Amino acid sequence: MVTHGTVPNRVTHKLANKKIEIMSNQEFPIWEVFIRSKNGLEHRHVGSLHATDATMAMENARDVYTRREEGVSIWVVESKNITASNPENQGELFEPAKDKAYRHPTFYELPIELKHM
Amino acid sequence: MKIEDLEKKFQARIDAGQKIEPKDWMPEKYRKTHIRQISQHAHSEIVGMLPEGNWVTRTPTLRRKVGLLAKVQDEAGHGLYLYSAAETLGISRDEMFHQLHTGKAKYSSIFNYPTMTWADIGTIGWLVDGAAIINQVMLTRTSFGPYARAMVRICKEESFHQRQGFEMILTLCNGTEVQKAMAQDALNRWWWPSLMMFGPRDEESPNTEQSVKWKIKRKTNDELRQQFIDITVEQAKVAGLTIPDPDLKWNEERGHHDFGEIDWTEFWRVVKGNGPLNKERLKARNDAWNNGEWVRDAAMAHAEKQTQKEALKKAV
Numbered sequence: 064m065v066t067h068g069t070v071p072n073r074v075t076h077k078l079a080n081k082k083i084e085i086m087s088n089q090e091f092p093i094w095e096v097f098i099r100s101k102n103g104l105e106h107r108h109v110g111s112l113h114a115t116d117a118t119m120a121m122e123n124a125r126d127v128y129t130r131r132e133e134g135v136s137i138w139v140v141e142s143k144n145i146t147a148s149n150p151e152n153q154g155e156l157f158e159p160a161k162d163k164a165y166r167h168p169t170f171y172e173l174p175i176e177l178k179h180m
Numbered sequence: 181m182k183i184e185d186l187e188k189k190f191q192a193r194i195d196a197g198q199k200i201e202p203k204d205w206m207p208e209k210y211r212k213t214h215i216r217q218i219s220q221h222a223h224s225e226i227v228g229m230l231p232e233g234n235w236v237t238r239t240p241t242l243r244r245k246v247g248l249l250a251k252v253q254d255e256a257g258h259g260l261y262l263y264s265a266a267e268t269l270g271i272s273r274d275e276m277f278h279q280l281h282t283g284k285a286k287y288s289s290i291f292n293y294p295t296m297t298w299a300d301i302g303t304i305g306w307l308v309d310g311a312a313i314i315n316q317v318m319l320t321r322t323s324f325g326p327y328a329r330a331m332v333r334i335c336k337e338e339s340f341h342q343r344q345g346f347e348m349i350l351t352l353c354n355g356t357e358v359q360k361a362m363a364q365d366a367l368n369r370w371w372w373p374s375l376m377m378f379g380p381r382d383e384e385s386p387n388t389e390q391s392v393k394w395k396i397k398r399k400t401n402d403e404l405r406q407q408f409i410d411i412t413v414e415q416a417k418v419a420g421l422t423i424p425d426p427d428l429k430w431n432e433e434r435g436h437h438d439f440g441e442i443d444w445t446e447f448w449r450v451v452k453g454n455g456p457l458n459k460e461r462l463k464a465r466n467d468a469w470n471n472g473e474w475v476r477d478a479a480m481a482h483a484e485k486q487t488q489k490e491a492l493k494k495a496v
Binding site: 089090091093109110111112113115116119126127130131147149150151 | 201203204205250253254257260261264267272273274329330333337476479480482483486487
């Protein structure tokens with residue numbers, strides 16, 4: 064059991080039956096932060112931070128990532144909830160698109176006289 | 181694939197100017213070097229709050245107080261960006277704190293010097309942040325994506341730090357004789373430690389070659405130091421201050437300033453933990469961590485309680 068220094072007894076007692084031994088020395092979960100810099104633009108990943116819950120993540124995101132009016136809207140997502148593609152699967156995921164030039168407008172040949180298309 | 185082939189492929193990507201992202205394959209040494217460098221950089225931001233925090237309650241005006249507070253708050257933010265970047269390489273935040281608190285990890289030696297007068301705060305903004313900016317601008321192009329991105333954000337915010345510092349120094353230099361003398365005294369004490377911020381001479385820096393090859397560093401310690409000196413000499417002229425180096429003079433042939441010998445004995449003494457304030461700084465960080473433990477525990481307990489309440493609500 065860790066010591067809690069100057070915590071009043073009442074609080075320590077309340078915490079005592081809340082699995083405090085497991086929680087002590089345990090990091091706050093990591094959250095990813097997304098900011099919309101102004102309306103009309105998408106939210107963009109700006110970085111991450113640690114917080115106990117979504118409320119704290121939101122407050123910390125405000126303090127860490129928007130000190131100079133960088134945003135009008137914030138999303139926070141706990142990192143463990145994000146599924147990321149593996150760079151090792153780069154080939155199978157993205158290579159099939161490589162030889163499909165016909166998905167691009169420039170693949171189709173049109174006469175020069177045709178100004179707008 | 182064999183490790184040599186992976187390494188070749190990795191180097192080819194670096195040579196082609198590609199960025200490396202956290203989940204990409206990388207040589208173990210590249211990972212370790214980054215963890216060391218980024219965490220030390222983060223620690224420097226955090227410990228760097230201490231010398232300036234020392235003056236927050238004693239600023240001469242409210243204008244200076246809000247500026248200094250904002251700067252110290254930025255340093256905290258910069259530390260957090262950097263810790264996050266290091267975490268993407270698989271080291272935990274607590275492990276990094278542990279390395280700092282036990283003295284295993286280093287931070288910039290400059291923060292082991294005391295801030296004795298108000299002019300020291302201006303000089304830190306001018307010289308220490310000035311030196312940091314030179315290093316950090318280079319690092320915005322470093323090969324590891326998360327580090328480079330953190331640097332871009334930091335550089336954007338840092339230029340205010342140097343400007344507010346130099347403005348303070350100009351104010352003192354345009355003030356009374358005593359105030360100007362205070363600014364000169366601060367420059368005398370901070371000049372040489374500031375030059376040491378760029379690290380040992382290239383021939384004494386065995387990691388530089390590999391770091392340049394991996395594009396972790398794009399310039400060597402001596403190149404960056406020279407760049408800093410050339411810029412700062414001009415700034416000192418504007419303030420009307422004298423740089424405390426009798427050997428400092430313009431070298432037409434080199435197109436750079438020549439300068440005197442740095443006291444490397446002092447440099448290594450401070451790096452090894454025997455600077456004026458090494459022990460005090462470490463104690464301050466350890467105290468902050470230990471005295472904050474009950475707050476961290478309470479925050480976790482509160483979050484847990486809220487989760488339970490939510491679950492209960494849903495069940496009803």
